[in-house]
Amino acid sequence: MTTTAGVTILELTGHIIDSLTLAKVIDKIQAAGFDYQINDIQIGQYKTDPSTVHFSLWTQDNPEFEALLDELRAYGAESVSETNVSLAPCPADGVLPKGAYTRKNPPIQIQCMNEWLSVESQAGELAIVVDTASKSALLKNVQDIKAGDSVVVGHAGVRVMPMLKAGAHV
């Protein structure tokens, strides 16, 4: 769990409003007798958009507090990641190392002639290439990957922002 100056910061994301998961998590905190503060909340604009909330709990050094954190994890309340990603070099052009983190573009729909149409992506499978010297990261199509490119492996340290927002990228 992330703790800052006696505060544990948790993130809850997903369709937490419609699922009543946010309401349940807050009820659990209150029922356990602890205080919390909502730091920020981003509510999905559309039905398909997830919502994200960050909230603070005042850290206490007792078993009841640890039990509450364990319980909240089961409802998806996760610490804000402080883990760095793992990187591995690509062994050859177009070949990813084992366990490389890849994904395709998220599904995007457009309303055209009063009908929602799915946008078909031709981008294919994408990997994250990291340049530690310039502290930059770039999504590249796997077929454009070069031998020696440093790519992200595993999921640790990767945060996927809420999707389907105007101007958002993969």
Next chain:
Amino acid sequence: MSNLSQQYFVPTSPLKDTSRPHILMSPPDYFTVEYAINPWMTQGAADTDLAKTQWEALYKAITEKAGASVHILDPVQGLPDLVFTANAAFVYKDTAIIAHYKFAERQPEEPFCEAWFKKNGYRTITMPEDMFFEGAGDALIWQDRVFAGYKTRTDILSHHMITRETGLPVLSMELIDPRFYHIDVCICPLYNGYFIYYPDAFDDYGKRVIEANVPADKLIPVTGEEAYKFACNAVNINDTVIFNQGSDRLAGELTERGFQVIQVDLSEFLKAGGSSKCLTLRVA
């Protein structure tokens, strides 16, 4: 309202013949109850020969009476629960999110399931090592959203993967009774927007979510007695509903609403905590 096949699988399924629904099943050649990973598995050994007879009856109901095509996932010796293909993956259009089982006993099934989907042209997504997800056993599409169970077998964080990879909103539902350890044993979305569910498998939050999403005239609650006979674990193919025998009241209610109901004796599979829906996976 169109049927689920039209909405969710056609025409983007990698399977070419989309004129009829496609179901994935795995014969019970090696089916036994060797271990206990749910409360149902403590009733004693299953009769494999009887299970084969019961599975054949389900297969015939699906192919001959409901008119679906069945694809076969080859059984594997030592993997008795591979027969429960519903758990293999969550399928949406050309995407298959492959299960990552909570219990070590079932994890060896994962590569066999993933191989089937890859071989048949699906885009496969796998879960991180520390995130459990039990396929369509815990994620069911109703209309334009997914009702997904968590806590007993599936991690709630895995639900993000469903939204991320399919764009579908997910209603996360906590399962509070270990006997109803997957959401497909306590709800069943049906053709034309109907929705079978067992209310006592959910807490008040879950009941409110169901009631807020499904119109009252489409909700069909089942009794405890019916739920224990796995009435919610039904196969629905267009207007045909197939479930384990012994739920005549529910069968009558569904018939009144225009469904053709087929009851099949699946007693041997109930000993492992599964019934007709668990034995099938809609793949197109």
